[in-house]
Amino acid sequence: xxxxxxxxxxVMARRAEIVAGLQALVPGDGVISEAVRLKPxxxxxxxxxxxxxxxxxxxxxxxxxxxxxxxxxxNGVRVVPRGAGxxxxxxxxxxxxxxxxxxxxxxxxxEVDYANRLAVVEAGVTxxxxxxxxxxxxxxxxxxxxxxxACMIGGNVNMNSGGAHxxxxxxxxxxxxxxxxxxIEGEIFEVGGRYLDAAGYDWLGxxxxxEGQLAVITEVTVRILHSPEGQxxxxxxxxxxxxxxxxxDAIIASGIIPVALEFMDRPAIHACEAFAHAGYPLDAEAMLxxxxxxxxxxxxxxLGRLKEICERFAPISLxxxxxxxxxxxxxxxxxxxxxAVGRISPDYLCMDGTIPTGQLPFVLKRIGEMSASYxxxxxxxxxxxxxxxxxxxxxxxxxxxxxxxxxxxGADILTLCVEVGGCLTGExxxxxxxxxxxxxxxxxxxxxxxRAVKAAFDPDWLLNPAKVFPLEGNAAxxxxx
Amino acid sequence: MSETLLPADEPAVAAAIAAAAAAGEPLAIEGRxxxxxxxxxxxxxxxxxLRKLSGITLYRPQELILSAWAGTPLPEIEAALAERGQQVxxxxxxxxxxxxxxxxxxxxxxxxxxxxxxxxxxxxAMRDHVMGIRAMNGLGEVFRSGGRVLKNVTGLDLCKLLAxxHGTLGVITEVTLKVLPAxxxxxxxAVRVADLTAAVRVLSAGxxxxxxxxxxxxxxxxxPLAVLRLEEFPESIAYRAGRLRDALAGMGEVxxxxxxxxxxxxxRVRDAEPLEAAPEEAIWRVSVQxxxxxxxxxxxxxxxxxxxxxxxxxxxxxxxxxxxxxxVMAAAAAAGGSFTLFRGPExxxxxxxxxxxxPAALAAIGRRVKAVMDPxxxxxxxxxxxxx
Numbered sequence: 069x070x071x072x073x074x075x076x077x078x079v080m081a082r083r084a085e086i087v088a089g090l091q092a093l094v095p096g097d098g099v100i101s102e103a104v105r106l107k108p109x110x111x112x113x114x115x116x117x118x119x120x121x122x123x124x125x126x127x128x129x130x131x132x133x134x135x136x137x138x139x140x141x142x143n144g145v146r147v148v149p150r151g152a153g154x155x156x157x158x159x160x161x162x163x164x165x166x167x168x169x170x171x172x173x174x175x176x177x178x179e180v181d182y183a184n185r186l187a188v189v190e191a192g193v194t195x196x197x198x199x200x201x202x203x204x205x206x207x208x209x210x211x212x213x214x215x216x217x218a219c220m221i222g223g224n225v226n227m228n229s230g231g232a233h234x235x236x237x238x239x240x241x242x243x244x245x246x247x248x249x250x251x252i253e254g255e256i257f258e259v260g261g262r263y264l265d266a267a268g269y270d271w272l273g274x275x276x277x278x279e280g281q282l283a284v285i286t287e288v289t290v291r292i293l294h295s296p297e298g299q300x301x302x303x304x305x306x307x308x309x310x311x312x313x314x315x316x317d318a319i320i321a322s323g324i325i326p327v328a329l330e331f332m333d334r335p336a337i338h339a340c341e342a343f344a345h346a347g348y349p350l351d352a353e354a355m356l357x358x359x360x361x362x363x364x365x366x367x368x369x370x371l372g373r374l375k376e377i378c379e380r381f382a383p384i385s386l387x388x389x390x391x392x393x394x395x396x397x398x399x400x401x402x403x404x405x406x407x408a409v410g411r412i413s414p415d416y417l418c419m420d421g422t423i424p425t426g427q428l429p430f431v432l433k434r435i436g437e438m439s440a441s442y443x444x445x446x447x448x449x450x451x452x453x454x455x456x457x458x459x460x461x462x463x464x465x466x467x468x469x470x471x472x473x474x475x476x477x478g479a480d481i482l483t484l485c486v487e488v489g490g491c492l493t494g495e496x497x498x499x500x501x502x503x504x505x506x507x508x509x510x511x512x513x514x515x516x517x518x519r520a521v522k523a524a525f526d527p528d529w530l531l532n533p534a535k536v537f538p539l540e541g542n543a544a545x546x547x548x549x
Numbered sequence: 550m551s552e553t554l555l556p557a558d559e560p561a562v563a564a565a566i567a568a569a570a571a572a573g574e575p576l577a578i579e580g581r582x583x584x585x586x587x588x589x590x591x592x593x594x595x596x597x598x599l600r601k602l603s604g605i606t607l608y609r610p611q612e613l614i615l616s617a618w619a620g621t622p623l624p625e626i627e628a629a630l631a632e633r634g635q636q637v638x639x640x641x642x643x644x645x646x647x648x649x650x651x652x653x654x655x656x657x658x659x660x661x662x663x664x665x666x667x668x669x670x671x672x673x674a675m676r677d678h679v680m681g682i683r684a685m686n687g688l689g690e691v692f693r694s695g696g697r698v699l700k701n702v703t704g705l706d707l708c709k710l711l712a713x714x715h716g717t718l719g720v721i722t723e724v725t726l727k728v729l730p731a732x733x734x735x736x737x738x739a740v741r742v743a744d745l746t747a748a749v750r751v752l753s754a755g756x757x758x759x760x761x762x763x764x765x766x767x768x769x770x771x772x773p774l775a776v777l778r779l780e781e782f783p784e785s786i787a788y789r790a791g792r793l794r795d796a797l798a799g800m801g802e803v804x805x806x807x808x809x810x811x812x813x814x815x816x817r818v819r820d821a822e823p824l825e826a827a828p829e830e831a832i833w834r835v836s837v838q839x840x841x842x843x844x845x846x847x848x849x850x851x852x853x854x855x856x857x858x859x860x861x862x863x864x865x866x867x868x869x870x871x872x873x874x875x876x877v878m879a880a881a882a883a884a885g886g887s888f889t890l891f892r893g894p895e896x897x898x899x900x901x902x903x904x905x906x907x908p909a910a911l912a913a914i915g916r917r918v919k920a921v922m923d924p925x926x927x928x929x930x931x932x933x934x935x936x937x
Contacts, residue, residue, distance in 0.1 A: 255910035262838040266887040267904040273709025317611040323730035422698040454699035494700035524917035
C-alpha cells in the first residue's frame with residue numbers, strides 16, 4: 069500500500085469553518101460536506117484506494133475557482149483538482165484534509181472556429197463531447213483515450229493523455245493551443261492562445277502532463293482536425309510474440325505509419341474473444357490490429373501493402389476488412405478489452421509502461437515468467453507503434469495477499485520497463501500509483517530538480533499533494549507511520 | 550566575445566558551468582553560434598560552445614528514435630536519417646543565409662530555440678519531437694528528462710521547459726528525437742488569388758479538408774500565390790491534388806506543382822527566402838490565428854511579408870528601427886498573438902522587448918523557475934529579456 073501524509077490537525081479541527089468559507093464563495097449547492105454525498109468522490113479509476121475528502125467544491129466559473137484557491141491558500145488547505153475521476157493512477161485520489169475541486173460543472177463549449185481549426189472549451193467538457201460537437205461538420209478532436217466517453221479535457225491536459233490513434237495524431241500536448249489557469253494564490257492567467265508556439269518559455273508544454281501539480285486548468289483551446297475520408301482495419305495473427313514483433317518492425321521500416329497499430333498477446337486475445345465474439349483466432353500467440361486512413365482506393369493500396377508485409381511472417385490468420393462494418397468487428401474485441409478482463413477476474417490493475425519496441429518479445433517473456441511466479445494471470449495490450457504497454461493484472465481485491473501481490477507484480481513490470489530503456493508511464497500518469505517507483509527511473513537529483521520547479525508554482529505544496537513525487541525527504545509532508 | 554570555452558565532453562561542460570557559477574561569471578551558451586543575432590545580445594564576457602560535443606549516439610530506425618550530442622550539425626543527422634528514408638519531423642529551417650552564418654546549425658540550438666518549418670502546422674513543433682534530453686542546470690548539475698521511447702508522461706516534462714528557453718534555464722547536452730519516414734513523393738496545389746485575405750481563405754479550405762495538407766503558405770506578390778503541400782505515396786499525391794484542385798477551383802486560378810519543383814519551393818518557404826529581406830533590414834516572426842495573418846500585414850503596410858502555417862506565421866522584413874518594432878508589437882497584440890524580433894542590429898535588440906511581456910502572475914513564476922534552474926544567473930543572461 070502507498071502511504072499518504074498525515075492530515076493537518078489544524079485544518080481538520082476547522083472543518084466546519086472551512087465548509088462555511090467555501091459556501092460563501094460558491095453559493096447554492098456548490099459545496100458538498102455530508103459524508104454520504106462525499107462517497108462518490110472518495111476514489112477514481114484506481115479504485116483500490118479510497119479516502120473521503122474534507123469537502124468537495126464544484127465551481128461554475130474561473131472566478132469561483134480563483135476565489136476557492138485563494139481561500140485555500142490563505143488557510144493552508146490542500147486542494148485536489150478533479151475532472152471525471154477516471155484516472156487509472158489515482159491522480160484524483162483525495163486526502164482527508166483536502167478540498168476536492170471538481171471542474172465537472174464547467175462543461176461548456178465556448179466557441180468553435182473552423183477557419184482557424186480550433187475550439188475553446190471549459191475544463192469539464194468530455195473528450196468525446198468535443199468530437200461529437202464538431203463531427204457533423206466533418207471535424208474531430210484527435211486524442212482518444214479509452215475513457216473518452218467520460219474523461220474530461222482538463223484531466224486529459226493534466227495527464228497528457230494519448231489513445232490508440234496517437235501514432236499518427238500525437239498525444240494531448242500536440243493538439244493544444246492555449247490554456248486558462250489559476251495559480252494556488254488564486255491568480256488567473258493564460259498561456260498560449262489561438263496561435264502556435266508563443267515566444268518565451270513553453271509554459272503550455274510544461275503544464276501539459278503536470279498532473280495538477282502546478283496550477284488548476286479551467287479553459288482549454290484545442291486544435292480540431294478534419295476527419296479523413298474513411299478508415300479501415302486489418303487483423304494479422306502470428307505464432308509467436310517474436311514474429312509479431314518482427315512484423316511490426318517491417319511495417320515501420322516500409323515507410324507506412326498506420327493510424328493505429330495494436331498488439332494483443334494470447335491471454336488478451338482469449339479474454340476479448342470470449343467477451344465480444346469478434347472472430348479472433350484462438351490458436352494465435354499474438355495478433356495485430358492495423359488501421360489505415362484515406363479514400364477507399366488509398367485504403368486498398370495501403371492495406372494491400374501491409375498484407376504483403378504480414379504474409380512474409382507466415383501469419384495463421386490474415387483478415388482485411390472490406391467494409392466499415394467488418395472494420396468495426398475487428399476493433400470490437402480490442403475496444404472491449406477492459407470489460408473482457410473484468411468478466412474473467414473480480415479486479416484488475418491496468419499498468420502503463422513504455423518500452424523500446426524492439427524489446428517487446430523479451431519483456432513479454434519476462435512478464436509471463438512473473439505471472440507464473442506470482443500465480444496471477446495477466447493479459448497484454450500494446451500500442452505497438454509507440455511502445456506503450458498495458459498489462460492487465462488480474463487479482464481479487466477482497467484477498468489482501470492477492471492485492472499485495474498484484475501491486476508488487478505491477479511494480480516489477482514497470483521496473484523491467486525502465487531497465488530495458490523505457491519508462492514508468494506512457495499515458496496514465498504517475499499519480500499515487502507509481503509515485504514510490506519514481507526513484508527507479510530518476511536519480512535523487514533529477515527528482516529534486518523537478519520538485520524545485522513544482523515549488524516555483526506551489527511553494528507550500530498545497531496542489532494535488534502526495535502525488536508524482538515520493539514523500540521521503542520532502543519537508544512539506546509528515547507521513548503516517 | 551573574448552574567450553570561448555570548448556569542452557569536449559559532458560563532464561567538461563558541467564565543470565565549466567560549475568566554475569562559472571562559483572565565480573558568478575555569466576556565460577553565453579551556444580552550439581555553433583549561427584543564431585547569435587536572434588533575440589537580445591547576451592551579457593557575458595565568455596562563451597561556452599557545445600560544438601565539440603558532436604555525433605549521433607543512438608539510431609533505431611524501427612523504433613523511430615535518434616539521439617545525438619547537442620553540438621551535432623543538423624545536416625549530419627539529416628544525412629543519417631535519409632539513408633533509412635526518414636526525416637526530422639518538424640522540418641527545422643536552415644537560417645545560415647538569413648543570419649549570415651558560415652556553418653550549419655546544431656540540433657541542440659534548434660531545440661533550445663524551438664524552431665520549426667512549414668510542417669509544424671500538421672506534424673508538430675521541434676519541441677513536440679524531443680522525446681528526451683540530457684542537460685544541466687546553471688550549477689552544472691546533470692539531469693535527464695524524458696527518455697528514448699515515444700510515449701512518456703513520467704514526471705514533469707523538463708524537455709518542454711528547456712526547448713524554447715534559449716539556453717537560459719539549462720544547457721542541453723544530448724537530444725533524443727522522434728523521427729518519421731519521409732514521404733516518398735510530394736506535390737503542391739497552387740492558387741493565384743487577388744489578395745492575402747483570399748489566399749488565407751484558400752489555405753483554410755485546404756487545411757479544413759480531409760486530404761492531409763502538410764504545408765500551407767502564401768508566396769508574396771501583387772497577386773499572391775496560395776500554396777498547399779501534399780506529402781504521401783505517389784498514388785495519393787495524384788488523387789489528393791486532383792480533389793483539392795476541384796475543391797479550390799472557384800477560388801482562383803489553380804495549378805499543380807510536381808515533385809522536384811515542389812520540394813524546392815518548400816525549402817525556400819522553410820528558410821524564409823521569399824521574404825527577400827535586405828541585409829540591413831530587421832526580421833520579425835509574428836504568430837497569430839491564421840485568419841488574422843493578413844490583418845497584421847495590412848496594419849503594418851510593409852512591402853515584405855511571407856505567410857506560412859496556414860496564415861498564422863507572419864514573417865516580416867522592414868526598417869530596423871524602434872518605431873517599426875513598436876508597430877509590429879502593436880499589430881501582434883491587436884491580433885491576440887505573439888512576436889519575436891528575429892533579426893536586427895545589436896543596438897535595436899538591446900533596446901527593445903524582443904518577445905511579448907508576460908502577465909504579472911506568469912512573469913513571477915518565470916522568475917522563480919529561473920531562480921531554481923540557474924540560481925547564480927550565469928546562463929545566457931539578457932538573452933530573452935532585459936532582466937534575466
